[in-house]
Amino acid sequence: MRKYSKIIVIIASYAAFALTALNIALRIPAYTNVIMGCFAAAAAASAAILAFFIINFERERARKERENISRIMQSINAMAILWDADFRFVEVNSCLTNTIGYTSQDLSDIKTLKKVLPSDAFAPSLQAVVNNRDEEFYVTAKGGAKVCTIWNTSIVSVSSSRKRSRYLMLSIGLDLSESIRMKEDLIKYSKELAESETRYSLSMELSEIGLLLKASGSSSYYVSQQLRNMLGINSEYISDGVLRARFHPSDVMTFDALGGAMINCAVQDEESARAVHCTEFRLLSADNTYHWYQFRYKINPAETKLLADIGGAILDITQNKEKDSLIEKMAYIDDVTQIYNRNKFMQIGQETFECSRDSGITYWVIVLDIDNFHIINDTCGYTNGNKLLNEFGKVVQDSLTSGGFGARIGGDNFALLIRDSGDESLPVNIIRTIQDKFKTMCADNFSSQGMTCSAGYCKMSDGGGDFAKVLDHAEFSLSMSDGTKNDIIRYDNAVHDKIIKSAAIENELVKAIENNELVLYYQPKIHLGNGTLIGMEALIRWVRSDGTVVPPSEFIPVAESSLLITKISDFVLYEACRQNKTWQDMGLPPITVSINLTAVDFYQTDVKESIIKALDATGLDPQWLDVELTESLALKDIDHAIQQMQEIRDLGVKLSMDDFGTGYSSLSYIQVLPITLLKLDRSFIMYLEEDEISREIVSAVIRIAKSKKIETIAEGIETIGQADILKEAGCDHAQGYFYGKPMPKDKFEEFMQMKARESVPANS
Numbered sequence: 001m002r003k004y005s006k007i008i009v010i011i012a013s014y015a016a017f018a019l020t021a022l023n024i025a026l027r028i029p030a031y032t033n034v035i036m037g038c039f040a041a042a043a044a045a046s047a048a049i050l051a052f053f054i055i056n057f058e059r060e061r062a063r064k065e066r067e068n069i070s071r072i073m074q075s076i077n078a079m080a081i082l083w084d085a086d087f088r089f090v091e092v093n094s095c096l097t098n099t100i101g102y103t104s105q106d107l108s109d110i111k112t113l114k115k116v117l118p119s120d121a122f123a124p125s126l127q128a129v130v131n132n133r134d135e136e137f138y139v140t141a142k143g144g145a146k147v148c149t150i151w152n153t154s155i156v157s158v159s160s161s162r163k164r165s166r167y168l169m170l171s172i173g174l175d176l177s178e179s180i181r182m183k184e185d186l187i188k189y190s191k192e193l194a195e196s197e198t199r200y201s202l203s204m205e206l207s208e209i210g211l212l213l214k215a216s217g218s219s220s221y222y223v224s225q226q227l228r229n230m231l232g233i234n235s236e237y238i239s240d241g242v243l244r245a246r247f248h249p250s251d252v253m254t255f256d257a258l259g260g261a262m263i264n265c266a267v268q269d270e271e272s273a274r275a276v277h278c279t280e281f282r283l284l285s286a287d288n289t290y291h292w293y294q295f296r297y298k299i300n301p302a303e304t305k306l307l308a309d310i311g312g313a314i315l316d317i318t319q320n321k322e323k324d325s326l327i328e329k330m331a332y333i334d335d336v337t338q339i340y341n342r343n344k345f346m347q348i349g350q351e352t353f354e355c356s357r358d359s360g361i362t363y364w365v366i367v368l369d370i371d372n373f374h375i376i377n378d379t380c381g382y383t384n385g386n387k388l389l390n391e392f393g394k395v396v397q398d399s400l401t402s403g404g405f406g407a408r409i410g411g412d413n414f415a416l417l418i419r420d421s422g423d424e425s426l427p428v429n430i431i432r433t434i435q436d437k438f439k440t441m442c443a444d445n446f447s448s449q450g451m452t453c454s455a456g457y458c459k460m461s462d463g464g465g466d467f468a469k470v471l472d473h474a475e476f477s478l479s480m481s482d483g484t485k486n487d488i489i490r491y492d493n494a495v496h497d498k499i500i501k502s503a504a505i506e507n508e509l510v511k512a513i514e515n516n517e518l519v520l521y522y523q524p525k526i527h528l529g530n531g532t533l534i535g536m537e538a539l540i541r542w543v544r545s546d547g548t549v550v551p552p553s554e555f556i557p558v559a560e561s562s563l564l565i566t567k568i569s570d571f572v573l574y575e576a577c578r579q580n581k582t583w584q585d586m587g588l589p590p591i592t593v594s595i596n597l598t599a600v601d602f603y604q605t606d607v608k609e610s611i612i613k614a615l616d617a618t619g620l621d622p623q624w625l626d627v628e629l630t631e632s633l634a635l636k637d638i639d640h641a642i643q644q645m646q647e648i649r650d651l652g653v654k655l656s657m658d659d660f661g662t663g664y665s666s667l668s669y670i671q672v673l674p675i676t677l678l679k680l681d682r683s684f685i686m687y688l689e690e691d692e693i694s695r696e697i698v699s700a701v702i703r704i705a706k707s708k709k710i711e712t713i714a715e716g717i718e719t720i721g722q723a724d725i726l727k728e729a730g731c732d733h734a735q736g737y738f739y740g741k742p743m744p745k746d747k748f749e750e751f752m753q754m755k756a757r758e759s760v761p762a763n764s
């Protein structure tokens with residue numbers, strides 16, 4: 001009714017105006033026609049003015065409405081197309097042009113629009129619009145990309161007129177690409193999740209990993225299906241008490257420690273919360289026996305109670321444990337004594353060392369050496385030697401105090417780790433007890449009264465950055481023993497000073513090498529039968545700038561530990577070959593030159609290559625070079641040694657076993673080593689004249705060597721008496737002060753010339 005109110009008012013106004021004009025015209029009959037004419041003219045003029053205003057007003061309203069529609073279209077975050085009532089394109093918004101890449105102008109061309117929209121995109125009828133369907137279809141963007149969209153079209157009026165042509169249609173469309181991608185991703189992820197869940201539970205099942213989680217604030221643990229199978233329980237949750245009862249009595253402490261860790265979890269920092277802990281214990285399992293399990297777990301700090309206070313994976317490691325104990329036995333148990341070996345001693349020692357640093361509890365480290373063990377080996381045989389070691393091992397084990405640890409750490413060396421009780425005399429008391437028991441044991445089992453053992457010891461807290469250093473200190477003290485029987489030496493300042501001195505020597509030695517202060521002395525080797533000169537041993541000397549001569553015993557060990565030895569040995573090898581070749585070229589009778597090599601030369605460098613180089617460089621024939629190796633060197637790694645020695649022999653170079661009888665040796669080794677000469681150590685020769693046993697050992701060694709076609713030489717002969725005994729025993733050659741001390745090359749040259757003159761027949 002409101003719609004028509006303006007028209008009624010206008011008609012009513014016109015009617016009132018007409019009635020008023022008629023009333024006036026009737027009152028003045030003479031002017032009736034004039035008055036009515038004027039009225040008609042006024043009515044027509046006002047109607048025209050009114051119509052003009054109405055039309056303009058309507059246009060303005062339509063324009064504003066169009067503007068409003070445009071503004072709304074541009075502001076919405078959706079694609080929009082405005083059509084006329086015949087579905088002819090009127091306007092598009094920027095969201096649409098941005099999405100499909102065409103401009104509004106492009107789209108005003110019907111051909112372009114047809115490329116963008118599928119032919120049946122919008123039902124070109126008002127009826128369809130009224131039905132208000134959501135149309136879902138792809139629009140084609142510039143360049144051909146398909147964009148999935150959904151559209152809804154509605155009528156928007158721009159005029160109050162009911163004429164059909166005054167309607168506009170507004171289609172609003174949403175780009176579905178993103179949500180479709182999300183939907184596809186969602187499908188993909190859920191598929192992957194399902195797959196990974198399947199994989200996870202399959203791998204849990206196949207790898208037999210169980211899960212044990214302690215829910216936040218709960219007094220029971222969640223037990224995964226796999227773990228339930230492993231333990232033979234049905235319930236998904238197991239209480240603290242029941243789980244604890246399943247622990248092996250010796251491992252209950254571990255369970256309690258887990259509980260302790262949880263209590264402490266409130267104070268954990270984030271880093272330790274992220275850490276994965278690992279522990280091992282035995283649990284009563286489905287087959288009613290205890291199995292070993294490894295539990296790898298994490299503890300969540302109290303603030304972040306995400307999943308559980310404590311939780312992790314649990315794995316049955318029973319089989320590994322069994323293998324481990326076998327491997328441990330093979331790797332850590334000494335064959336001869338059945339007590340732990342050096343590897344285990346180092347491992348336990350390092351653990352104890354670290355523990356000691358944290359706890360403040362200290363330990364003593366004692367190293368023992370059986371004095372002159374080689375005598376038992378050589379006089380009683382290898383089997384008896386092993387028996388003695390075995391018995392000594394028992395003595396060592398018996399001497400251990402609670403928490404102590406004993407091992408055989410090498411040939412005839414044993415070591416002990418003893419907890420410090422605060423009594424400084426404890427290590428000496430233990431060593432004395434061992435020495436006494438050892439003496440008694442030898443008297444009982446080996447009819448030997450005189451067996452003794454010496455010891456070096458130190459306190460773990462007396463210095464050293466790791467356990468290896470501590471053991472070094474104890475071994476170093478032992479090496480300081482001057483051979484006195486039942487010696488006991490503590491690592492102290494004097495020993496420490498010696499180490500410092502070694503470091504100083506090392507520094508000086510570097511300079512000595514650069515300044516050519518190292519020279520070779522030569523000591524003659526004599527044929528015992530006819531007294532001729534058959535060879536010489538090149539012995540190194542360090543002649544300082546002030547003329548003092550440093551013996552090799554002071555710097556060779558230092559050079560060995562600092563690897564300077566390689567330089568020294570290269571020098572010795574070259575210089576000995578060069579000098580020998582020079583003397584041969586001078587016409588002196590050719591003799592062999594012997595050089596000494598150390599374990600470092602032998603095991604850490606290509607010794608064969610060095611020898612080839614020296615022989616090539618000097619032109620010396622290989623038959624005039626002899627390499628002396630000590631037995632302890634050869635026995636370090638016997639297989640490697642045999643191979644290296646054979647390679648040297650293959651060059652035509654001779655090989656001698658130096659200092660024979662001083663180490664952990666047995667004559668049986670001679671049979672497997674490709675040596676040409678056996679050098680009997682000075683310690684056998686020293687007492688030859690007064691000691692019957694020494695004489696017997698020497699004769700036996702010479703006899704056995706002869707049977708193996710190995711020549712013998714005795715070193716350290718100082719008296720004619722010694723020389724005679726050796727000659728009688730069948731020893732081939734001799735070396736010692738009796739024949740000549742080590743001499744500088746000029747002196748030795750004179751010696752050679754003198755020997756050459758001696759050997760010339762008197763009548764020539």
Ligand code: C2E
Pocket residue numbers: 523538539540551552553556572596597598628658659715716717718735736737738742
């Ligand atoms: P070695 O190879 O057993 O050398 C024999 C040592 O015994 C030499 O000591 C020699 O002077 C000494 N000697 C020889 N006859 C007698 C004797 O009748 N009475 C006494 N009391 N001693 C005698 P030196 O020259 O002091 O050498 C000691 C050790 O140093 C050598 O023992 C050897 O192991 C090592 N050495 C010497 N020169 C070299 C070298 O150039 N390189 C290496 N790697 N080691 C060397």
Ligand code: MG
Pocket residue numbers: 537595596628658
């Ligand atoms: Mg030698």
Ligand code: MG
Pocket residue numbers: 658659679681715
């Ligand atoms: Mg020697």
